[in-house]
Amino acid sequence: MENLKNIIDVNGLVFAFLFVGVIMLISYWISKNLTGKKIPGVAIAIIAGLALALLGNKNGLADLPLFAGLALLGGAMLRDFAVVATAMGADLYHIKRAGPAGLVSLITGVTISFIFGASVALIMGYTDAESITTIGAGACTYIVGPVTGSAIGASSDVIAISVAAGVVKTIVVTTGTPLIAKKIGLNNPHSALVFGGLMGTTSGVTAGLAATDARLVPYGALTATFYTGLGCLLCPSVFYLAIKLILNF
Amino acid sequence: MKIYGVALLAGCFLTGKLIGNILGEVIGINGDIGGVGFAMLLLMLLTTWMRKKGLLVQETGEGILFWTSMYIPIIVAMAATLNVKAAISGGWIAIFAGLSATVACFILVPLISRVGQKQNTGE
Numbered sequence: 001m002e003n004l005k006n007i008i009d010v011n012g013l014v015f016a017f018l019f020v021g022v023i024m025l026i027s028y029w030i031s032k033n034l035t036g037k038k039i040p041g042v043a044i045a046i047i048a049g050l051a052l053a054l055l056g057n058k059n060g061l062a063d064l065p066l067f068a069g070l071a072l073l074g075g076a077m078l079r080d081f082a083v084v085a086t087a088m089g090a091d092l093y094h095i096k097r098a099g100p101a102g103l104v105s106l107i108t109g110v111t112i113s114f115i116f117g118a119s120v121a122l123i124m125g126y127t128d129a130e131s132i133t134t135i136g137a138g139a140c141t142y143i144v145g146p147v148t149g150s151a152i153g154a155s156s157d158v159i160a161i162s163v164a165a166g167v168v169k170t171i172v173v174t175t176g177t178p179l180i181a182k183k184i185g186l187n188n189p190h191s192a193l194v195f196g197g198l199m200g201t202t203s204g205v206t207a208g209l210a211a212t213d214a215r216l217v218p219y220g221a222l223t224a225t226f227y228t229g230l231g232c233l234l235c236p237s238v239f240y241l242a243i244k245l246i247l248n249f
Numbered sequence: 250m251k252i253y254g255v256a257l258l259a260g261c262f263l264t265g266k267l268i269g270n271i272l273g274e275v276i277g278i279n280g281d282i283g284g285v286g287f288a289m290l291l292l293m294l295l296t297t298w299m300r301k302k303g304l305l306v307q308e309t310g311e312g313i314l315f316w317t318s319m320y321i322p323i324i325v326a327m328a329a330t331l332n333v334k335a336a337i338s339g340g341w342i343a344i345f346a347g348l349s350a351t352v353a354c355f356i357l358v359p360l361i362s363r364v365g366q367k368q369n370t371g372e
Binding site: 071 | 266292296337352356
């Protein structure tokens with residue numbers, strides 16, 4: 001037993017391959033045999049992942065030494081590498097066609113998310129511009145929140161709330177996308193590009209689209225990847241000043 | 250050889266990240282703006298061009314396709330390493346802020362999709 005633990009400790013990534021493979025196998029089995037393929041196997045696997053993450057803290061399941069390899073397999077480097085690889089199957093024609101809509105969706109997505117996040121902060125009793133801006137930024141993505149918060153000097157508990165708001169968004173996008181895809185017309189490259197720009201959370205968008213229709217992933221990922229940058233640009237500058245102006249009235 | 254495909258992918262990835270970082274520096278935020286997006290565009294342009302020239306042999310393509318197919322397992326691993334506990338313990342503010350922003354944007358998807366398509370068919 002001690003031997004096995006040592007082997008897994010030094011071969012964390014390889015163990016992660018095995019572990020994720022088993023999750024996929026069980027999830028696809030459940031999808032096929034228990035839900036009649038009504039819930040896609042990918043969606044079940046992602047929800048299982050989220051549920052398992054509750055066993056740990058900041059890094060989810062990877063906080064347990066046995067599963068440390070998951071942090072590498074699911075980390076930003078390999079995730080981005082695989083996301084870029086999906087571009088291989090994408091069609092330039094669709095991207096050229098959806099260009100303007102993609103841009104509109106990015107600007108709208110950041111602005112709307114910020115307004116909703118900031119309004120919630122205001123309603124829940126925050127009165128200082130720094131806290132309201134930071135929580136609004138957190139409603140964009142869990143990266144925009146802390147970047148904005150530390151730029152304008154928000155307190156650490158507010159920054160934690162902004163991260164949490166971003167993670168909530170990621171989880172809602174991940175689990176909600178396959179459920180509402182049909183209702184919002186998310187079934188073609190054009191709307192996937194718009195969807196990516198509006199939602200912005202790269203992890204949520206790519207996971208949600210993967211659970212809906214894997215062919216849409218590259219289109220959503222392409223616009224989503226510009227979102228966090230745009231959010232980090234707008235929130236601590238234009239939006240912060242706007243909130244200050246509004247509060248002074 | 251498959252490694253040619255993987256190397257091509259790695260080259261696009263790093264170049265895209267570099268562009269994203271330079272762009273971030275120019276604009277004045279310490280980070281990466283659209284690095285992955287630039288890498289994706291680069292890979293699309295390069296593979297389209299190579300296919301036209303007959304340079305993209307099947308083996309090379311398979312090196313990239315392997316990583317495409319690893320994408321979903323990687324996302325599952327990522328889901329398992331998110332700070333889900335914080336999302337729940339962040340309290341009602343975090344849940345309301347994240348949820349309301351997401352629902353609002355979900356509703357906007359068909360609207361903005363239409364705007365874009367009108368523009369295109371109108372041209």
